[in-house]
Amino acid sequence: MVECNGVEILQEICGHLRFDLETVASANCIPCRMPYITSMFMPRMVGDRPLPVPRGSKNFGFISQFVEIQDDVVPTVEYSVRAAQLVIRVAND
Numbered sequence: 181m182v183e184c185n186g187v188e189i190l191q192e193i194c195g196h197l198r199f200d201l202e203t204v205a206s207a208n209c210i211p212c213r214m215p216y217i218t219s220m221f222m223p224r225m226v227g228d229r230p231l232p233v234p235r236g237s238k239n240f241g242f243i244s245q246f247v248e249i250q251d252d253v254v255p256t257v258e259y260s261v262r263a264a265q266l267v268i269r270v271a272n273d
């Protein structure tokens with residue numbers, strides 16, 4: 181797959197979706213790679229990633245996919261939103 185050009189990628193997708201290739205005749209597919217996309221799924225131990233507000237800290241918080249939120253799952257927009265919500269909630273406690 182990494183060696184495919186845009187036309188070949190569209191052909192592959194159309195094949196999977198059973199779309200007529202004519203459907204995407206005017207589409208322009210520009211291949212790009214995301215070498216770090218799996219970084220969020222790397223095995224980790226509790227403590228490897230910070231809590232949104234680390235215990236004992238004040239006046240700052242961490243957001244993003246790389247904070248530890250119990251029973252939540254990356255990689256979603258919701259995860260980042262929940263991280264920000266947690267920071268605000270803890271800050272207001």
Ligand SMILES: Cc1cc2nc3c(=O)[nH]c(=O)nc-3n(C[C@H](O)[C@H](O)[C@H](O)COP(=O)(O)OP(=O)(O)OC[C@H]3O[C@@H](n4cnc5c(N)ncnc54)[C@H](O)[C@@H]3O)c2cc1C
Pocket residue numbers: 243244245255256257258260
């Ligand atoms: C191809 C793709 C498809 C996705 N599809 C979905 C989906 O369908 N549903 C879903 O829920 N999630 C999806 N996601 C995941 C979702 O986009 C991310 O989880 C979410 O955007 C993360 O939000 P964030 O605010 O934590 O980080 P980001 O949106 O990555 O924002 C971080 C910001 O910080 C900026 N930045 C970085 N370094 C610095 C610096 N040193 N100084 C200043 N600014 C800096 C960056 O430019 C960026 O604007 C998808 C992601 C990708 C890549």
